[in-house]
Amino acid sequence: MSRIPDIQRLLRDDIISGSLPFGSRLRIDELATRYGVSHMPIREALRELHGEGLVVIEPNRGARVRSIDLSFVEDLFDIRSAIETMLARRAAERRTEEHLRKLVEAQDLFETFVAAGDFVSVPKVNHLFHGIINEAAGNPGALSLVDRHWLLVAALWQRYGYTPKRFDNVSDDHRHLIRAIERRDAASASMLMGAHIEKAKHDLLQCMAADPNLNGIVPLKTAKRASHA
Amino acid sequence: MSRIPDIQRLLRDDIISGSLPFGSRLRIDELATRYGVSHMPIREALRELHGEGLVVIEPNRGARVRSIDLSFVEDLFDIRSAIETMLARRAAERRTEEHLRKLVEAQDLFETFVAAGDFVSVPKVNHLFHGIINEAAGNPGALSLVDRHWLLVAALWQRYGYTPKRFDNVSDDHRHLIRAIERRDAASASMLMGAHIEKAKHDLLQCMAADPNLNGIVPLKTAKRASHA
DNA sequence: TCAAGAGTATTTTGATCAAAACTTTCCTTA
DNA sequence: TAAGGAAAGTTTTGATCAAAATACTCTTGA
Secondary structure (H helix, E strand, C coil): CCCHHHHHHHHHHHHHCCCCCCCCEECHHHHHHHHCCCHHHHHHHHHHHHHHCCEEEECCCEEEECCCCHHHHHHHHHHHHHHHHHHHHHHHHHCCHHHHHHHHHHHHHHHHHHHHCCCCHHHHHHHHHHHHHHHHCCCHHHHHHHHHHHHHHHHHHHHHCCCCCHHHHHHHHHHHHHHHHHCCCHHHHHHHHHHHHHHHHHHHHHHHHHCCCCCCCCCCCCCCCCCCC | CCCHHHHHHHHHHHHHCCCCCCCCEECHHHHHHHHCCCHHHHHHHHHHHHHHCCEEEECCCEEEECCCCHHHHHHHHHHHHHHHHHHHHHHHHHCCHHHHHHHHHHHHHHHHHHHHCCCCHHHHHHHHHHHHHHHHCCCHHHHHHHHHHHHHHHHHHHHHCCCCCHHHHHHHHHHHHHHHHHCCCHHHHHHHHHHHHHHHHHHHHHHHHHCCCCCCCCCCCCCCCCCCC
16 A cells, blocks of 8 residues: 555654654564554665664664754754755845745745744744745755755754744744845855854754753663764 | 675665766666675665665666766755865864874875875875864764765766876865864865865866766666655 | 573564566557 | 557566574573
8 A cells, every 4th residue: 555655754754743752763563563564665664764864774683763962963953054055045046036936925924824823834834935945046955955854853843842932033034034035145145044044053952951851852772873874 | 695784885886986877777686686685685775875865766667876967966066065164164173183183194195196196096085084074073964974975976086087187286275274174263174175175066067068978977868857855 | 689691582684476567569550 | 651559578566484683581500
């Protein structure tokens, strides 16, 4: 019934939602019954997710969801910042009127959801907003990299909750970004994006540090070295 | 006999060496006999490489080596530049004396091989040099990303040949980079790295554009859309 | 009581097989 | 002659099974 890409999506979703916590073991047989398929699609989906870096596989010892700690999250944001500032620069250079229109539209929607207190839709539209910028940059490889990282960060926000008051500042950042991209000001767009991500990094790390036990984040058993070839 | 990580390495090496050209089909049965193993390790290795982005898999239609064109290479360098400039900045901030020592040592070796005309060892030491900087930055995730991209670029240099006179300028760049990292000048290190990569990008693209038929680069049959989730 | 070791059980890995999907070839028909 | 379609042949995908490796447990000995 379900194909491998579907299984992959299911696994990803369950990791984001926290249903499969960071650092938890991923037993093939267990997952096979969970999703109602045979071993084979699970095995292949796990291999792909290993290649993507979301899952760690140790030979003859099975798979686990990648373990997360504070320094890893810092590193993650450093990578995301590096790539997205570059993409913001390119987006300012290459954007079409269509991109600009969609950007404004997404931001309007973002503010509508914030005003309505719909904090389920807000992160989705936020992702959409950044996706439009990154797509306007015309670098599909970089786009998929950012999306991959976005996934992990989304999983973390999920666990620590969005603090609603953050969103007003986010909106301000977005509006300034749109303006810079509109006037094709690559340097400003890049810098604004850098600041925007730096702020997100700070806020998330603060939320994580505030949680005394880092619920579901630090692995129970100290995981072995990640075999991330 | 051979485990999955081994098969992965073999596949990677054969792609870099050009034995498995960009865009070529990867038939499971064919590869199984080629490496003398059964279907299963091949299937799983291909899935991992798909997750890494080196291989493209279309459902029910099999795997191919990813197709390369000029715009993809440009995108690749944009990503690498974004990440490595960030890493150079961090390396300048975080480097130890040990890192500095290894950096000088690697660069001495680099120049020795250039002088000796050993153009097989030169790219290896070049990789080592950049690897030391990136490792000094202390971001293992970013390091593995850069290495992944390095692989593709190495495969391209391989096909178009190093132009020996390039290396003198490379050495000059490296020496300046070392100096900036030595005095913990993050801004300069980042900028020098950016320029260094920009030059490499230009040189490689020029070599590729010069080759009229782009030997082995453009796929024979126009590949379908990459299913790069 | 604790440590060590043997034996059992669980789990991953590799191999074989069947079924589904896609490709190609060849034949028919307009 | 060209286009459409059916059938044969490949190739991937999913399922089952055997073997190897690891984890666990229970017993024995100090």
